[in-house]
Amino acid sequence: MANSKEFHFKPLNVGRWIVWGLFAVILFVAPRIWTSGLAQTMLTQMGIGIIACLAYNMLLGQGGMLSFGHAVYSGMGAFLTIHALNKVGAGTLGLPVSLVPLVGGLAGLVTAMLLGYVSTKKAGTPFAMITLGIGELVFALALMLPEFSGGEGGVSSNRVIGEPVMGITFGPQIQVYYLVAVYCFICTAAMFALTRTPLGRMLNAVRDNPERVEFIGYDTHWVRFMIFAISGFFAGIAGGLGAINAEIVNGADVLHAARSGAYLLFTFLGGAMFFFGPILGAVLMVFCGVMLAELTQAWLLYLGLLFLFMVMYAPGGFASLILMNLRVAAFGKLGRIWTSYLALGGAALAALVGAAAMIEMLYHRQLNEALGPELKFMGATLNSSGVDAWFGAGWLMVVGIGLFELARRHYAQQWGAIQEDIEKEIKRREAL
Amino acid sequence: MSNSYALELRDVRKSFGKTEIIRGAQLAVQAGERVAIIGPNGAGKSTLFNLISGRFGPTSGEIHLHGQRIDGKKPFEINRLGLSRSFQVSNLFTRLSVFENIRCAVLWSLGHRYAFWKFLADLEDANDRTEQILEMIKLDRKRDVQAMNLTYAEARALEIGITIAGGSSVILLDEPTAGMSKSETKRFIQLIRDVTVGKTLLTVEHDMGVVFGLADKIAVLVYGEVIAFDTPEAVRANAKVQEAYLGSVLAEAHA
Numbered sequence: 282m283a284n285s286k287e288f289h290f291k292p293l294n295v296g297r298w299i300v301w302g303l304f305a306v307i308l309f310v311a312p313r314i315w316t317s318g319l320a321q322t323m324l325t326q327m328g329i330g331i332i333a334c335l336a337y338n339m340l341l342g343q344g345g346m347l348s349f350g351h352a353v354y355s356g357m358g359a360f361l362t363i364h365a366l367n368k369v370g371a372g373t374l375g376l377p378v379s380l381v382p383l384v385g386g387l388a389g390l391v392t393a394m395l396l397g398y399v400s401t402k403k404a405g406t407p408f409a410m411i412t413l414g415i416g417e418l419v420f421a422l423a424l425m426l427p428e429f430s431g432g433e434g435g436v437s438s439n440r441v442i443g444e445p446v447m448g449i450t451f452g453p454q455i456q457v458y459y460l461v462a463v464y465c466f467i468c469t470a471a472m473f474a475l476t477r478t479p480l481g482r483m484l485n486a487v488r489d490n491p492e493r494v495e496f497i498g499y500d501t502h503w504v505r506f507m508i509f510a511i512s513g514f515f516a517g518i519a520g521g522l523g524a525i526n527a528e529i530v531n532g533a534d535v536l537h538a539a540r541s542g543a544y545l546l547f548t549f550l551g552g553a554m555f556f557f558g559p560i561l562g563a564v565l566m567v568f569c570g571v572m573l574a575e576l577t578q579a580w581l582l583y584l585g586l587l588f589l590f591m592v593m594y595a596p597g598g599f600a601s602l603i604l605m606n607l608r609v610a611a612f613g614k615l616g617r618i619w620t621s622y623l624a625l626g627g628a629a630l631a632a633l634v635g636a637a638a639m640i641e642m643l644y645h646r647q648l649n650e651a652l653g654p655e656l657k658f659m660g661a662t663l664n665s666s667g668v669d670a671w672f673g674a675g676w677l678m679v680v681g682i683g684l685f686e687l688a689r690r691h692y693a694q695q696w697g698a699i700q701e702d703i704e705k706e707i708k709r710r711e712a713l
Numbered sequence: 714m715s716n717s718y719a720l721e722l723r724d725v726r727k728s729f730g731k732t733e734i735i736r737g738a739q740l741a742v743q744a745g746e747r748v749a750i751i752g753p754n755g756a757g758k759s760t761l762f763n764l765i766s767g768r769f770g771p772t773s774g775e776i777h778l779h780g781q782r783i784d785g786k787k788p789f790e791i792n793r794l795g796l797s798r799s800f801q802v803s804n805l806f807t808r809l810s811v812f813e814n815i816r817c818a819v820l821w822s823l824g825h826r827y828a829f830w831k832f833l834a835d836l837e838d839a840n841d842r843t844e845q846i847l848e849m850i851k852l853d854r855k856r857d858v859q860a861m862n863l864t865y866a867e868a869r870a871l872e873i874g875i876t877i878a879g880g881s882s883v884i885l886l887d888e889p890t891a892g893m894s895k896s897e898t899k900r901f902i903q904l905i906r907d908v909t910v911g912k913t914l915l916t917v918e919h920d921m922g923v924v925f926g927l928a929d930k931i932a933v934l935v936y937g938e939v940i941a942f943d944t945p946e947a948v949r950a951n952a953k954v955q956e957a958y959l960g961s962v963l964a965e966a967h968a
Contacts, residue, residue, distance in 0.1 A: 474832070478830070479826070482816070492804065495788040496804075498792040498879060511829070
């Protein structure tokens with residue numbers, strides 16, 4: 282080929298180095314900014330969640346495979362890790378604790394290879410149904426094998442074993458955090474790198490048009506299968522890190538369909554169409570699971586509502602919302618709509634406060650009746666059996682929704698106009 | 714012997730349920746020939762392409778590619794042996810850019826297979842080949858546009874680009890100019906001629922202008938049988954063809 286002698290110039294991608302550097306810095310300094318015990322526990326869980334959601338998104342966002350059973354692979358990783366940890370503690374396995382999560386990764390990989398061969402033959406509904414079935418199957422099976430899963434009590438272990446390496450015992454939470462942070466950075470980088478390889482790109486092609494892929498020489502089954510196995514590997518690592526963090530693995534928790542559902546839900550909320558979306562999703566997952574759950578008993582209801590609105594109005598997740606506004610900002614037009622955001626935010630807040638007051642009163646009446654009709658809500662005392670509180674909350678919500686709709690119409694107009702301007706600008710630049 | 718043919722169909726039959734669509738089709742195409750397959754609606758032209766490219770397996774009969782039997786093989790296996798096809802309705806990777814669409818189509822032929830240990834950006838052979846193809850199909854200025862945002866004619870060009878990108882020696886084009894305006898069609902025929910130089914080409918076409926513009930030989934398919942396979946002049950003169958189907962159409966084309 283004559284062209285193969287072309288001169289190839291690859292500029293250093295400065296932006297990418299900055300982003301990855303920033304990611305490393307955030308991972309490093311986060312526990313120094315938030316130093317409380319709760320914060321460090323949450324940060325550790327976020328690191329684990331990031332690996333799990335990114336692994337899940339290899340299937341959902343990159344490959345168009347909707348899995349309802351990914352907890353199987355993180356769960357098997359967790360179980361094998363905790364057994365390995367016990368063996369290390371008993372002296373029958375010579376492995377430093379920092380490498381034990383890799384056992385989880387291998388467990389996830391092998392499990393995914395065994396269970397994924399059939400399901401990856403097809404995408405779409407058959408794939409989703411098979412993963413759902415396998416998820417239930419493994420869940421039921423694990424509880425039936427108490428030697429492996431410890432039954433309802435789970436399997437517990439101790440991560441402070443063996444000789445400390447450079448003073449690291451993994452006793453304090455902060456040391457576990459940094460172990461997770463290192464794994465999180467490496468796994469994220471590896472999964473990002475994968476999207477830049479022939480296999481990663483063909484995965485996108487399989488997502489978009491599996492039929493055509495077969496006519497350019499690729500076996501779609503094999504592409505899906507390889508990715509499924511790799512995704513199982515990373516999910517297994519996440520499970521293993523979770524096992525080391527908690528020092529206990531309970532099948533009713535790590536293999537439960539709710540865990541699979543959480544991966545799906547938060548990966549979607551974060552933004553499945555963008556590589557970094559699941560990172561946002563994982564942060565949100567831990568935040569909701571810990572903080573929101575602490576704040577209100579009705580947190581799953583709020584989460585469900587959020588999911589509903591995201592599916593309806595922003596199917597690209599938070600990542601797409603951020604990127605669309607960054608685009609507007611890059612063209613210097615964010616100044617034109619930020620007042621609209623204030624109006625939207627204010628109206629939404631009013632509607633939310635009204636709705637939340639009613640939800641909380643309802644929950645209070647159903648669950649805490651013995652405590653009397655009064656409840657604290659955002660610093661105020663509401664009487665859940667009085668007409669006033671209900672009327673006030675309902676009024677606030679209705680007014681909030683009304684204002685929101687007005688603000689939304691105005692905003693939609695502005696947004697459309699800005700997008701048109703941007704299109705024109707792009708055309709103009711192309712013509713140059 | 715069969716080795717001298719690029720593509721050979723021997724008594725190929727295909728039934729869907731009780732209906733036999735292809736009834737003993739015979740065809741032997743020499744390497745480098747350009748063949749247009751014509752025939753009335755429902756004659757089985759698209760089905761024939763689907764059988765050759767492996768989308769369906771034939772009920773009976775044999776299909777040979779460069780002397781090697783390919784009937785019953787999977788589409789990707791047939792593609793790896795050097796046969797590539799386009800689709801009547803553009804069949805693209807909609808959310809990938811034009812550049813990525815073409816690059817996906819060159820990867821296998823350059824031996825990159827399922828590699829996950831090397832970066833696409835470093836595959837200079839694949840990137841150069843992709844650039845070449847983009848220039849050939851005149852989409853180099855649209856390289857970063859998502860395939861779903863292309864105009865109709867651009868999408869058709871990309872469809873052809875994906876088909877030829879892997880360097881297959883036998884190219885099947887299913888109605889490449891369907892839905893195009895007269896002037897677009899004219900430009901497009903030239904494009905197809907340019908990108909398929911030295912290759913064996915089979916096209917399904919309705920437009921007689923395209924047929925005479927592209928083909929050295931015409932195969933007439935009626936009710937699942939190839940009733941004539943010859944040069945355009947000979948096919949025009951063929952009494953059986955005129956009787957079955959072509960008379961009126963050819964007369965129009967002549968007028």
